[in-house]
Amino acid sequence: MTAVSSTIPTHGNYHNYHGYRYHHPGGHDSRLALLPRGLFANARVLDVGCNEAQSWGARRVVGVDIDDTLVRMAWRRRRTLWSHQAPLSSAGTSRPNSKRERAPVPASPPVADYFPASCQHMFGPLPIPAADTLDFDISENTFPHNISFRRADWVNESIPEDDGGYNVIVAFSVSKWIHLNGGDAGLSRFFERVYATLVSGGTFVLEAQPRESYIKARKLHPTLQENAQTSQMRPEDFEATLCSIGFKPGQRLGEPGEGRFRRPVDLYVKR
Numbered sequence: 215m216t217a218v219s220s221t222i223p224t225h226g227n228y229h230n231y232h233g234y235r236y237h238h239p240g241g242h243d244s245r246l247a248l249l250p251r252g253l254f255a256n257a258r259v260l261d262v263g264c265n266e267a268q269s270w271g272a273r274r275v276v277g278v279d280i281d282d283t284l285v286r287m288a289w290r291r292r293r294t295l296w297s298h299q300a301p302l303s304s305a306g307t308s309r310p311n312s313k314r315e316r317a318p319v320p321a322s323p324p325v326a327d328y329f330p331a332s333c334q335h336m337f338g339p340l341p342i343p344a345a346d347t348l349d350f351d352i353s354e355n356t357f358p359h360n361i362s363f364r365r366a367d368w369v370n371e372s373i374p375e376d377d378g379g380y381n382v383i384v385a386f387s388v389s390k391w392i393h394l395n396g397g398d399a400g401l402s403r404f405f406e407r408v409y410a411t412l413v414s415g416g417t418f419v420l421e422a423q424p425r426e427s428y429i430k431a432r433k434l435h436p437t438l439q440e441n442a443q444t445s446q447m448r449p450e451d452f453e454a455t456l457c458s459i460g461f462k463p464g465q466r467l468g469e470p471g472e473g474r475f476r477r478p479v480d481l482y483v484k485r
């Protein structure tokens with residue numbers, strides 16, 4: 215499988231997607247506010263089409279994206295987030311300088327924007343200590359070690375983390391691209407893979423783009439044009455397809471976003 219990193223974003227692989235959608239990278243993502251409280255707590259999460267990716271307070275988040283460059287950017291962003299975060303030994307946060315100086319474990323997460331971006335520009339990113347080292351109380355289940363990224367076309371390729379199963383799979387604004395590139399068969403395969411890799415009782419969070427938004431996207435490539443013409447499945451049918459695979463009927467969490475980014479966010483639970 216050849217790596218995708220094209221200047222024509224035929225997979226929705228926009229290189230400044232979050233800056234464009236939220237007006238600045240790292241901007242507030244209104245979709246996350248809709249999710250049930252505690253959904254990510256102690257969960258293994260897969261984010262399909264992660265683009266630049268985010269940390270959601272989960273035990274483990276794996277971001278997978280078809281675009282090589284986006285995956286490299288996601289690793290860089292992880293390092294940046296770490297570099298901006300407060301040292302846990304200061305002000306009631308919990309990145310201690312050593313086990314002996316350990317501060318009481320705080321109820322709240324570490325302060326995210328403690329160091330200004332200029333610090334990283336002037337001095338470079340902070341090194342990330344290995345998990346479970348003597349000097350730092352961080353483990354594989356704490357940020358930044360709990361977040362990793364893989365380049366893969368997840369519809370057609372598995373990744374090693376799939377073997378452990380996921381409690382939550384998130385697919386934000388990626389179904390249209392899978393549908394246009396793989397047709398109805400590709401989208402069905404995607405939904406079946408989501409079902410197969412979720413643990414029993416696991417949750418699928420789907421933000422599907424509406425059919426109208428396919429019109430502009432399909433002009434990017436003749437394959438997309440052809441699949442748009444021949445596909446029979448419509449976003450309104452996705453719930454029926456997912457139920458036929460084995461999910462419980464979906465729950466509409468809301469339609470956040472503005473303008474053409476106002477899209478439904480639905481939640482499906484694996485029986």
Ligand SMILES: C[S@@+](CC[C@H](N)C(=O)[O-])C[C@H]1O[C@@H](n2cnc3c(N)ncnc32)[C@H](O)[C@@H]1O
Pocket residue numbers: 225226227228231262263264265266278279280281284366367368369370385386387388391392
């Ligand atoms: C429009 S962006 C959405 C990004 C992010 N999920 C969000 O909503 O903020 C779609 C992303 O899905 C990725 N993508 C498309 N098809 C994919 C596939 N088959 N496997 C993995 N990633 C894919 C693209 O590279 C792109 O980063």
